[in-house]
Amino acid sequence: MxxxxxxxxxxxxxxxxxxxxxxxxxxxxxxxxxxxxxxxxxxxxxxxxxxxxxxxxxxxxxxxxxxxxxxxxxxxxxxxxxxxxxxxxxxxxxxxxxxxxxxxxxxxxxxxxxxxxxxxxxxxxxxxxxxxxxxxxxxxxxxxxxxxxxxxxxxxxxxxxNSRCLAVVPQGGxxxxxxxxxxxxxEVIITMGSMKNIISFDKVSGILVCEAGCILENLVSFLDSQGFVMPLDLGAKGSCQIGGNVSTNAGGLRFLRYGSLHGNVLGLEAVLANGTVLDMLGTLRKDNTGYDLKHLFIGSEGSLGIISKVSILVPPKLSSVNLAFLACKDYVSCQNLLLEAKRKLGEILSAFEFLDSDSMDLVLNHLEGVRNPLPPSMHNFYVLIETTGSDQSYDKEKLEAFLLRSMEGGLISDGVLAQDINQAFSFWRIREGVPEALMKAGAVYKYDLSLPVEKMYDLVEAMRIRLGPAAKVVGYGHLGDGNLHLNISLPEYDDTVLGLVEPFVYEWTSKYRGSISAEHGLGLMKANKIHYSKSPECVDLMVSIxxxxxxxxxxxxxxxxxxxxxx
Amino acid sequence: MKIMVAIKRVVDYAVKIRVKPDKTGVETTNVKMSMNPFCEIALEEALRIRESGQASEVVAVSMGPQQCVDTLRTGLAMGADRGIHVETKEMLYPLSVAKLLRALVEVEKPQILILGKQAIDDDCNQTGQMVAGLLNWPQGTFASKVVLDKEKQELTVDREVDGGLETLCLDLPAVITTDLRLNQPRYATLPNIMKAKSKVIKKYTPEELNVEIKSDLEIVQVTEPPKRKSGVMVSSVDELIDKLKNEARVI
Known part of the structure; x- marks a missing residue:
C-alpha cells in the first residue's frame, strides 16, 4: 500500500x-x-x-x-x-x-x-x-x-x-x-499496415516469417491453404495485425492448446528508438545463446521498440473439431470438470470456456437469433469444451464417453454436442456474444483479470454483494487459462458504483496474486495500476530498461x- | 402411426468445398461430413408430430457407405426411435434412392414419408417427387407448415411458391419434402446421445431389397466457378468510362 x-x-x-x-x-x-x-x-x-x-x-x-x-x-x-x-x-x-x-x-x-x-x-x-x-x-x-x-x-x-525528440505511437490494426x-x-502515428508481406513459410518445420503489418486473418487464410493454422485466434482477427498481436502478447481462444506468444514466436526484428535495427529473426526452436532479447519486446506494447518482422511457429491444421455446450450446477463442478477434461481429453482438449447464468441471460435477451441450447430452465453455469484432433470418429467417441461419465458423476447437469459446424458456430456465438450483449445492455465496466481458478468466481460473488441490486455483475472467460472477464453492467455510468468497484477489484486481485491485465495489456488505461500486479523492484527494473x-x-x-x- | 424420414450424409454446410484436381467430383476425404440441413428439418418435423401424440414411431433411413451410420446416430440422438442403413459403395442417384425408399416403405409400411427438399451436395431436388410417383402417393413439396389430422387421415401442407403460399390437403399415406422455414431442428442432448447408443440400426443391402443400382447419368466433369478478379481503383470518370467501354465492353 x-x-x-x-x-x-x-x-x-x-x-x-x-x-x-x-x-x-x-x-x-x-x-x-x-x-x-x-x-x-x-x-x-x-x-x-x-x-x-x-x-x-x-x-x-x-x-x-x-x-x-x-x-x-x-x-x-x-x-x-x-x-x-x-x-x-x-x-x-x-x-x-x-x-x-x-x-x-x-x-x-x-x-x-x-x-x-x-x-x-x-x-x-x-x-x-x-x-x-x-x-x-x-x-x-x-x-x-x-x-x-x-x-x-x-x-x-x-x-x-529521436533526434528531434518527437514522440511516436506505433499502430497496428x-x-x-x-x-x-x-x-x-x-504523438506521430506510425502505422505498420503497409508492411504486409509474407517473407517465407517452411512447411516441414511449420515456421512462418512475415512483416509486422500482416493482418491476422490474411495469415490465417494463407496458412489454411497450406494446411496450417495460426497458434492464436481472436475476435479482432479481421483487422488486427501480427506485429500488434506480438507487441501486446495477445491471448485469445487457442491459448489453452498452443500457449502464449512467448512460446510461439521464434524470432523478431525490432527497431529501437534511436533507429538501431535488432535482427533477432531466428527460425530456431532451440537457441540458448545469451539473453533471449525478443521476449522483452513481446508484450511491451510498443514502448521499447517497433516490431517490424516476426517469425512464428504454426501448428498443422487438424480436421476433427468437436464442441460441447454444457450446464453445471455450481462453480465447483466447473472446476472439477476442467480437471477431469485435462486428464481425460488430454491431447485433444483445445478450449475450455465458461459463462454464468447472468451472462447467458444477457446474450439471450440482447442478441438476435441466439437461442438457449439447453431449454427450458436456466442453469447456474455454462461451459464450452472444444476438442481438436486428427480422427473424427475417435475424437467424438472419446468426448462422448467423457461427457457421459461426467454426467453420470454429476459434474454436468445437462449438455448438447454440436452435430455440425453450424451448431458449433451457434454455441460459440453465445460465448463470443457476451461482450456485445453487455454493450447493448447499457453502461459497462470491464475488467480482464488472471486469478487462481479456484478463487476466480469468488470475486464475482464478492462484487455482487458489494454492489447489491444496483448493478448486474457477470463473470465469463477462459476458465482453462484462469482468465476471468468481470463485467459490471448498469443502465448508465455511475461514479458511485465505480467508486465501489475500484480500487476494490484491483486490491482483491492483488491479494490473491492475480494479474490486473490478463491479456489486454496495460496501455494508457492501466499504466498507473501496474503496482497491483508487480512489485516495486520489478517496476523499477522495467523503468531502467x-x-x-x-x-x-x-x-x-x-x-x-x-x-x-x-x- | 409410423413416420419414415430419409436422411443424407453430406459435406458439412460450413465447409469450403474443394473440387478434386482430376475434376471427377468434390473432395470428401478428411472433410467434415454432417447431416443434410433439410433432412434435419424433416426429422425434426417427424419428431414433433410424434411428440404431439399423433404418431407412435419415427424411423430414420440413410443410404450409402458404412459412415452413414454416424449420421443415423445423430438422427437417433435427436430422437428417432430406430434406424435403417442401406449399405452400398455404389454412387447413388435420386432414382436409385427413390426405388430403395419404395422398397423400404413396402417393408415398414409408414403412413408418412418425410424428406428434405434437396441435398446440399448435388442439389437434385428429385428424390421426394420420384418416390411419390413410384408409390403413387400424393406429395407436398417445399413444406413450410405441416398439420396432421389423424382422425380424417389427412395432412395440410403449406408450400412456399414464388407468388406466396399454397395450401394443400393430402390424403394419407403421403410424401412431404421440407423447406428451410418449416422448423428449427433441436440439438442432440447428452441424455439422448446416451439413449441413442442402445437404439437399433438395421442393415439392408440393395440386393436384399431387390433394387438394382444403376444410373442413366454420367458425370462428365466437375469444375469450380471462375475466381473473382480483385477490383481496381480508377483515378477519374474518364478512365472508368474507358474501361467500361473497352475492357468490360458493357457500354
Whole structure:
C-alpha cells in the first residue's frame, strides 16, 4: 500500500480536475466495431450506416472486448488534456510532456522526401480514424500519420524523431482495448499496415516469417491453404495485425492448446528508438545463446521498440473439431470438470470456456437469433469444451464417453454436442456474444483479470454483494487459462458504483496474486495500476530498461509504466 | 402411426468445398461430413408430430457407405426411435434412392414419408417427387407448415411458391419434402446421445431389397466457378468510362 500512497500523492499534485462528461457517447455504440481504420472510409459513416450488417461492421467478438469503459474520457480535440482515472474514482487530468517537440513544416518536408508524398498522411478523415481507438473511448490529437514500407524506413523515422525528440505511437490494426494504440496527445502515428508481406513459410518445420503489418486473418487464410493454422485466434482477427498481436502478447481462444506468444514466436526484428535495427529473426526452436532479447519486446506494447518482422511457429491444421455446450450446477463442478477434461481429453482438449447464468441471460435477451441450447430452465453455469484432433470418429467417441461419465458423476447437469459446424458456430456465438450483449445492455465496466481458478468466481460473488441490486455483475472467460472477464453492467455510468468497484477489484486481485491485465495489456488505461500486479523492484527494473532502450522516452509515451516514473 | 424420414450424409454446410484436381467430383476425404440441413428439418418435423401424440414411431433411413451410420446416430440422438442403413459403395442417384425408399416403405409400411427438399451436395431436388410417383402417393413439396389430422387421415401442407403460399390437403399415406422455414431442428442432448447408443440400426443391402443400382447419368466433369478478379481503383470518370467501354465492353 505504501507504493500506492506514494504514487497517489505524487500524482495528485500533478493531476487534478474533474471529468466533464460521465455519460459519454460510446455507451450507445455496438462494441464489435473493429476499426476499419486506415481505410479512407470515415468513422462516422461506418458507425452510422444502418445498412451494414452486424457481421461486417461488428464482427463476432471473442473475449477481446475486455477491459473497457472504466472511465468515459471526453477529450476536447486539441486541448492537450486527457481526463483519466488513475486510482479509484478520482478523475485526473494528464499533462503533455513538455520535453517533446511539436511537428513543424521542415519535419513534414523531410518525411515526404524519404517516405514519399502519399505515405505522409495529413488527411482529416484518416487522422480521425487513426487518433480514435476501437471502442471510441480514447482519442488523441495527432496531426501526422506515417506509413513506412520497409524496416529501413521505420529505422529512419525513429532515428529522425529521436533526434528531434518527437514522440511516436506505433499502430497496428488499432483494435486494442486499453488505449495503447492511439496517441494521447500529438504523438506521430506510425502505422505498420503497409508492411504486409509474407517473407517465407517452411512447411516441414511449420515456421512462418512475415512483416509486422500482416493482418491476422490474411495469415490465417494463407496458412489454411497450406494446411496450417495460426497458434492464436481472436475476435479482432479481421483487422488486427501480427506485429500488434506480438507487441501486446495477445491471448485469445487457442491459448489453452498452443500457449502464449512467448512460446510461439521464434524470432523478431525490432527497431529501437534511436533507429538501431535488432535482427533477432531466428527460425530456431532451440537457441540458448545469451539473453533471449525478443521476449522483452513481446508484450511491451510498443514502448521499447517497433516490431517490424516476426517469425512464428504454426501448428498443422487438424480436421476433427468437436464442441460441447454444457450446464453445471455450481462453480465447483466447473472446476472439477476442467480437471477431469485435462486428464481425460488430454491431447485433444483445445478450449475450455465458461459463462454464468447472468451472462447467458444477457446474450439471450440482447442478441438476435441466439437461442438457449439447453431449454427450458436456466442453469447456474455454462461451459464450452472444444476438442481438436486428427480422427473424427475417435475424437467424438472419446468426448462422448467423457461427457457421459461426467454426467453420470454429476459434474454436468445437462449438455448438447454440436452435430455440425453450424451448431458449433451457434454455441460459440453465445460465448463470443457476451461482450456485445453487455454493450447493448447499457453502461459497462470491464475488467480482464488472471486469478487462481479456484478463487476466480469468488470475486464475482464478492462484487455482487458489494454492489447489491444496483448493478448486474457477470463473470465469463477462459476458465482453462484462469482468465476471468468481470463485467459490471448498469443502465448508465455511475461514479458511485465505480467508486465501489475500484480500487476494490484491483486490491482483491492483488491479494490473491492475480494479474490486473490478463491479456489486454496495460496501455494508457492501466499504466498507473501496474503496482497491483508487480512489485516495486520489478517496476523499477522495467523503468531502467525503458530508459536504457529509449532514453528520450519517445516510444508510446504515457503508457505501460506509470508516467510519474518515466518522465 | 409410423413416420419414415430419409436422411443424407453430406459435406458439412460450413465447409469450403474443394473440387478434386482430376475434376471427377468434390473432395470428401478428411472433410467434415454432417447431416443434410433439410433432412434435419424433416426429422425434426417427424419428431414433433410424434411428440404431439399423433404418431407412435419415427424411423430414420440413410443410404450409402458404412459412415452413414454416424449420421443415423445423430438422427437417433435427436430422437428417432430406430434406424435403417442401406449399405452400398455404389454412387447413388435420386432414382436409385427413390426405388430403395419404395422398397423400404413396402417393408415398414409408414403412413408418412418425410424428406428434405434437396441435398446440399448435388442439389437434385428429385428424390421426394420420384418416390411419390413410384408409390403413387400424393406429395407436398417445399413444406413450410405441416398439420396432421389423424382422425380424417389427412395432412395440410403449406408450400412456399414464388407468388406466396399454397395450401394443400393430402390424403394419407403421403410424401412431404421440407423447406428451410418449416422448423428449427433441436440439438442432440447428452441424455439422448446416451439413449441413442442402445437404439437399433438395421442393415439392408440393395440386393436384399431387390433394387438394382444403376444410373442413366454420367458425370462428365466437375469444375469450380471462375475466381473473382480483385477490383481496381480508377483515378477519374474518364478512365472508368474507358474501361467500361473497352475492357468490360458493357457500354
Amino acid at each position: 505504501n507504493t500506492y500512497c506514494r504514487l497517489l500523492r505524487r500524482s495528485s499534485t500533478r493531476y487534478l480536475l474533474h471529468r466533464s462528461n460521465s455519460n459519454s457517447q460510446h455507451s450507445t455504440q455496438f462494441p464489435g466495431f473493429r476499426g476499419h481504420f486506415g481505410t479512407s472510409r470515415p468513422l462516422e459513416q461506418l458507425l452510422g450506416d444502418p445498412k451494414r450488417t452486424l457481421s461486417t461492421v461488428f464482427p463476432p467478438l471473442r473475449e477481446h472486448i475486455g477491459s473497457g469503459l472504466t472511465s468515459a474520457c471526453n477529450v476536447a480535440g486539441h486541448t492537450h488534456r486527457l481526463p483519466c482515472r488513475f486510482f479509484g474514482s478520482a478523475p485526473i487530468v494528464m499533462q503533455r510532456n513538455p520535453k517533446f517537440s511539436t511537428i513543424n513544416a521542415d519535419d513534414i518536408t523531410k518525411f515526404k522526401e524519404i517516405l514519399g508524398e502519399k505515405n505522409v498522411v495529413q488527411d482529416e478523415e484518416r487522422l480521425l480514424a487513426a487518433n480514435t481507438d476501437w471502442m471510441r473511448k480514447y482519442k488523441g490529437s495527432s496531426t501526422l500519420v506515417l506509413q513506412p514500407r520497409t524496416t529501413e524506413e521505420v529505422s529512419w523515422i525513429l532515428k529522425y524523431c 488499432n483494435t486494442g482495448l486499453v488505449g495503447g494504440s492511439v496517441p494521447v496527445f500529438d 525503458k530508459k536504457l532502450l529509449d532514453p528520450n522516452g519517445i516510444l508510446n509515451p504515457y503508457k505501460v509504466l506509470p508516467s510519474s516514473l518515466t518522465s
